[in-house]
Amino acid sequence: MALRGSLTLCARLPLFYGFRRQIGLLMLLLHTVNMVGAQIRYSIPEEMKKGSVIGNVAQDLGLDLKRLLSGRARIVTGENIHYTELKTDKGILVVKERIDREQLCGDETPCSFSFEVILENPIELHRVTVEVLDINDHAPSFPNRDKHIKLEISESAVVGVQFPLQSAEDLDVGQNALQDYILSPNDNFILKQHANPDGSKYVEMVLQKPLDRELHPHLSLKLIAVDGGTPQRSGTVNIDITVLDANDNAPIFNQSVYKASLMENTMKGTSIVSVNATDADSGSNGLITYSLSKTKGSAANVFSVDEITGIVSVSGQIDYEKDRKYEVRVEAKDQGGLTGTSKIIFDVVDVNDNSPVINIMSFSSPLSEEAHPGTTVAVLNIKDADSEKNGQIKCSIDVKLPFKIESSITNYYNLISDQHFDRESVSEYNITITATDMGSPPLSSSTKLHLKISDVNDNAPLFNTNSYSAYITENNSPGATIFAVSARDSDWNQNARVSYLLEETQVSGSPVSTYVSLNSETGVLSALRSFDYEQIKQLQLVVKAQDGGSPPLSSNVTVKILIQDQNDNPPQVLYPVQTGGSLVAEMVPRSADVGYLVTKVVAVDVDSGQNAWLSYKLQKATDRALFEVGLQNGEIRTIRQVTDKDAVKQRLTVIVEDNGQPSRSATVIVNVVVADSFPEVLSEFTDFTQDKEYNDNLTFYLVLALAVVSFLFITCLVVIISVKIYRWRQSRIMCHSNLPVIPYYPPRYSDTLGTGTLQHVYNYEVCRTTDSRKSDCKFGGASSQNVLIMDPSSTGTMQRIQSEKSILDEPDSPLEVSQIM
Secondary structure, eight states, X not given: OEEEEEEEEEEEEEEEXXXXXXXXXXXXXXXXXXXXXXXXXXXXXXXXXXXXXXXXXXXXXXXXXXXXXXXXXXXXXXXXXXXXXXXXXXXXXXXXXXXOHHHHHTTOSSEEEEEEEEETTTTEEEEEEEEEEOOSOOOOBOTTTTSOEEEEEETTOOTTOEEEOOOOBOOOOGGGSEEEEEEOOOSSEEEEEEEOTTSOEEEEXXXXXXXXXXXXXXXXXXXXXXXXXXXXXXXXXXXXXXXXXXXXXXXXXXXXXXXXXXXXXXXXXXXXXXXXXXXSOOGGGGOEEEEEOOOSSSHHHHEEEOTTTOEEEEOSOOOTTTOSEEEEEEEEEETTSOEEEEEEEEEEEOOOOOOOEEEEEEEOOSEETTOOTTOEEEEEEEEOSSOGGGXXXXXXXXXXXXXXXXXXXXXXXXXXXXXXXXXXXOOEEEEEEEEEESSSSOOEEEEEEEEEEEOOOOOOOEESSSEEEEEEESSOOTTOEEEEOOEEOOSOGGGGOEEEEEOOOEETTEEGGGTEEEOTTTOEEEESSOOOTTTOSEEEEEEEEEESSSSOOEEEEEXXXXXEOOSOOOOEEEESOOBSSSOOOEEEOTTOOTTOEEEEOEEEOSSOGGGGXXXXXXXXXXXXXXXXXXXXXXXXXXXXXXXXTSOSEEEEEEEEEESSSXXXXXXXXXXXXXXXXXXXXXXXXXXXXXXXXXXXXXXXXXXXXXXXXXHHHHHHHHHHHHHHHHHHHHHHHHHTOSSOBOOOOOTTOOOTTOOSSSOOEEEEEEBOOTTGGGSSOOOOOTTOOEEEOOOTTSSOOOEEEOOSSOSOOSTTOOEEEEEEO
C-alpha cells in the first residue's frame, strides 16, 4: 500500500532552447522546469522474495515511464546495502536484497528506511520511505538453551523468596515479540513476571512451599517462553534445582536501581559505577559474588563487573549513534545459592565525533554559457551522524563566486547559479563547498567541484553509413560483444563528445533494452541475454549518437542484428506419447510376416537446417533379431517371422539423433505385445504399467502442430500458384507485344518455395519481340553502362553490367539477370 506524499515546490530552473524556422528567423523560447520534491511511503512485510513489487513509483509520483527513462531515474541511498531496485522500464519499485527487519532496525519501531529517487534534465528529487513490517519469524530463545539453569536453594529458604531466571530473547517486535512465560507444574514454585521500562519482560521463580531436602534433594523444571505471533512460537530451557541446607538469607542491594551517565567513546576498562549488596548470613553463606545477568542486545558485551568488589566497568565500544541507553541487571549470589538482583541504567552522552559527510548526488558540468540565473548546477546530500546541535549543519561557499546554496528537502542542498555566465571571460570555476556542524568544537568537511562553461553546439554527430548489419551466434554468453557503432562530430571540445543511446523500440513485445546494452562511451553493443534462434531470428534497433552540447544534437542509425542457428535443441518425440497414466502398447499378431509395420516413431527438432535432420536407431530391445527401425523414417518393422516362442512382452528403446555438431538425441520406449487377441493382452498389462510414462498434453501439441503445418502448407501453396499465374500472364503479354517491355518486379523478391536456409535470389526477366534489335533498347558496348538498381532504401550495392558482346543472340530468347545477396 503506498501513501502519496505532498509535493513541495523547491526550485524553478529556467532553461533556454533555440530553434531555427525555415524563413530564417531565430527565436529563443524560455522553458521553465520545476524540480519537485515528493515524498511517498510504502509498507511491506520483511523477508519478501527478491523481485517482489513494492509499489508503482511512476504512478504514485505522477510520472510518465518516458520521463523515468529520459531522466535516467535512479535510486540514491547512503547505506551500503541497496534493498530496493527501480525498474525504470515499468516504473515499479521491487525488492533487490532480502530485508530482515531485525537486522535493519533491531528493537526500533516502527522500522523503516528511506532513499531518494533522482531524475535529470530537468533535475527532480523525490524521497521514498519504506516501512518494514514485522512477521513472526523468530521463536523466543534463551541465551544458554543448550545448558540447564542450575540453582542451588537452601531448604531453609522462606516462602516468597525470589529466584531470578534467564530472560528469553525474541528478535521480533510488537505482538510477535515475547509475551509470556510458563513454568512447568510443580508443588514448590510459581512464576512471577516483571516488565522493564522498554516493555521487555523478565521472570522470577517464587517459592510458595518450603523445600524438604530429605524428600526431594533435586527438582527438574521447565521454563517456557511464548510469543504472541500466529502461529505461536516458543522456547524452552531446563531448570535443575539442588536443595541445600541452612542458608536462609539472600543478598540485598543497597539500591534497587543504579543510574550512571557516561560519554560515548569511553575507553575500555573505565570504571562507571560500584554496586554493593549485603548478606545477613555468616561464614561461607555470607560471601557474595557479583555477576551481570544475560540481557537482550549488546549490553552484556559492553559492560563487566568485578566478582568481588562489584565495580562495573566498560568492556566494549560505547557508540551513541548505535545505542543511547543501556539497561543491565546485576546479581549478588551468596555461597548458599541465594541471589539478589538490582538494575543499572546507563545514559550515553553524545560527543561531537562525526564530521559532516558530503555526497554529490548530481552535478551538471559542463554548463552552457546561455544558462539563466537560478539554474541548478549540483544536488548535494550532507549528513552528520551526531544528534541535536552536533548534527545541525551549515553549508557555505566563497561569496565571490556567482553561485549560492539553497536547502531543498532534509539533508539536501542545491548549488544554484546566481548570475549570467560569460565563457569568454571565465571558462571554468573551482567551487569549494564547506559543511560545518554546530558542535563544540565544530567539525567540518569540504568538497570541490570543477565546473566548466561550454560553448554553443551547432553540429550533429554523423555515422559512417545509414545502417549496420551484425551477426551473432545463438546461445551466446550474456555480455558478449556484438558490434560497435561509430559517429563523429565536427564541433570542438565538449560539443564534439559523442555519447551513444539506445532508442526504445519493441522486439516481440519487449523493449529492445532487455535484449542488448549499449556502451554510451564506446558504442559497443553487448548482448544482455543468451539469444535463441528458434524464438527470434533478428533484432532491429535504432542507435542515437548525441553530442555533449546544450541543447544536444543527435542523429540515428539502424542496426540489424542477425541471429545464427546452433544445434542447441534435442529432438522431441511426438509419438509414441510417454505418459505416466494408462498403458499404451503396440499389438503385433503372431501371424505377422517379415516387414510387418509395427508402429512409427515420430519426432521433430525445432532447430533448422542440418541441425534438424533426424535419424532413428534401435538402442535396446528384448529381442534384437525380431525388430528393426528405419534410419530415416523411424518405422519399426519385423525382420523375421513371428513365432510362438517369441515373448509376449517386447520392450524397444529407440534413440533419435539429429545431424548437428555435436549431435543431440532423445530416447523413447516402445512397448510391443505379441498377441492375436485383446484378452491375451489384458493379463500382461499389469506388468507393463510401472514402466510406462505418457504425457497426455503432447497429444494436444501434436494436433496443434499438425494443424499449424497444414495451414502454412495450404497458404504457401495458394501464394505460389497465384504468383506463377501472375508471372505467366505477364510473360504472355510482353512476349506478344511489338514493343520492348521491361516488367517491374518488387525488389528483393524471393522464391516462396525456399527453405529459408539459403540466401534469397532476385530474378528479373526481359522479353523482346523478333525485331527488338532495331529498337532503342541496346545492350553491349564497352562504353555503355547499364545500372541495375535493386532497392533505393536497402543497403545493397548497385551493380553495373558491362558487356562487349551482344546479349541478344536470338530474337525470342528472354534475358534473366540474377543477383544473390
